[in-house]
Amino acid sequence: MARRIANPARTWATQLEKRRPGLVAEVLDGLAALYGRPRWKPRLDPISELVTTILSQNTSDTNAARAFAALRERYADWAAVERAPVRQLVSVIKSGGLAAQKAPRIKAALKATRLKSGNYDLSFLKEMEPLAARDWLTAIPGIGPKTASIVMLFCFGVPLMPVDTHVERVSKRIGLIPEKASLKFAHDAWLHLVPPERMYEAHVALIRHGRGHCDALRPDCGGCPVRARCRHVNRRAP
Numbered sequence: 679m680a681r682r683i684a685n686p687a688r689t690w691a692t693q694l695e696k697r698r699p700g701l702v703a704e705v706l707d708g709l710a711a712l713y714g715r716p717r718w719k720p721r722l723d724p725i726s727e728l729v730t731t732i733l734s735q736n737t738s739d740t741n742a743a744r745a746f747a748a749l750r751e752r753y754a755d756w757a758a759v760e761r762a763p764v765r766q767l768v769s770v771i772k773s774g775g776l777a778a779q780k781a782p783r784i785k786a787a788l789k790a791t792r793l794k795s796g797n798y799d800l801s802f803l804k805e806m807e808p809l810a811a812r813d814w815l816t817a818i819p820g821i822g823p824k825t826a827s828i829v830m831l832f833c834f835g836v837p838l839m840p841v842d843t844h845v846e847r848v849s850k851r852i853g854l855i856p857e858k859a860s861l862k863f864a865h866d867a868w869l870h871l872v873p874p875e876r877m878y879e880a881h882v883a884l885i886r887h888g889r890g891h892c893d894a895l896r897p898d899c900g901g902c903p904v905r906a907r908c909r910h911v912n913r914r915a916p
């Protein structure tokens with residue numbers, strides 16, 4: 679008989695459901711009562727989403743949008759961006775911050791996409807298994823599981839959880855993932871915690887909660903709908 683390969687993230691999710699039954703559903707329902715249930719709809723085209731997400735690494739959405747606009751204004755098409763000298767591209771996207779790191783990443787992402795698809799169309803990712811698509815994207819230098827999951831979730835509706843600082847903080851406070859979990863573990867754990875059809879809703883709700891009630895410095899636990907089940911409030915919360 680074939681032996682099941684050990685998967686620590688799946689084991690964590692299974693044990694959490696045994697120790698704290700119904701936790702994920704109750705958290706999502708509580709957050710839905712506060713923020714509603716967003717319906718998925720595609721945002722940008724996939725290659726623009728990928729470039730924008732690289733530009734948004736370690737900076738605000740406003741700065742990233744400004745850098746993206748400058749890039750689109752300066753270059754006629756993606757081929758011109760890929761061909762551009764790194765120093766020139768660094769100068770064009772400097773409003774996004776860390777431009778010296780991001781310019782080579784953008785060029786590498788465009789090159790990998792062109793070599794795979796013959797153009798700058800990432801729609802082949804939709805036909806791949808979700809984790810294989812994530813692996814393909816994360817093989818590009820400078821692209822981690824968060825960036826890859828954003829592209830897959832927002833462009834194709836594929837149920838991968840992008841774990842940003844808000845998702846990580848809220849998840850750890852409630853006890854949905856271990857306090858010392860790595861980002862890699864957090865990305866994998868969420869795949870086993872939430873049903874695929876609620877992944878987008880879960881991601882959007884956790885971000886909103888992290889930007890609202892579950893502030894990094896002063897969480898408003900009194901007005902939080904998941905207070906009764908949050909380990910930040912009570913170390914023994916069910």
Ligand code: SF4
Nearest residue numbers: 892899902905908910
């Ligand atoms: S109870 Fe407080 S710490 Fe827990 S999720 Fe709500 S706001 Fe965050």
